[in-house]
Amino acid sequence: MSFPKAALLKSRPMMILAALAAIALAPLALSVSMPDPAEAQAQSQPAASEHGAAGGLEDHMKKMNRSFKTLKRASADGKLTKESAALVADMEAHALACKDLVPPMASKLKGDEQAAFVLGYKKKLIEAIGQMLQLEVALLEGKNAEAATLLTAINLTEKQGHEAYNKEE
């Protein structure tokens, strides 16, 4: 024998149960559907005490450096291959993450100066990412001489970026 759903919900104890379940599950539904903007901000900018924490700027820079070093060594040894492009893709992913983080030096500035500093930082990383994308293409096409030139160009962009935005280095 089938029991209609509507009739089930119409019975008083079932209605109370349904209402209780809705109240109990509401916070869960909210947390799934609406990410807290303050939380997202905190994730993108680790607190000073967490400097160097996983997912922070320093962490991404270090990881990007590992792949960069391997690529520079391979280039110097004449061992760049099409597979080296995967290392560049790894660098790109870290550089993209860095682009949307705020360098610690920005906290020493305020207002318009701070905004200009953060914009300059972001643009420099975009420049580096552009060069990385060109490097990836060169490697995939087996153009290793071009790849070597691009590695030198990225090295220069890194140096400029560090001089302007990481003066403590």
Ligand code: HEM
């Ligand atoms: C291939 C490109 C790059 C590599 C391999 C690289 C690598 C690194 C390394 C190894 C560090 C030091 C992390 C540590 O403290 O041990 C660092 C820090 C830093 N880099 Fe880069 N970098 C690159 C490009 C850039 C660019 C283009 C900028 C600026 C637009 C930049 C800005 C910074 C800043 C601000 C820090 C300090 C991070 C912190 O202390 O939280 N880097 N980078």
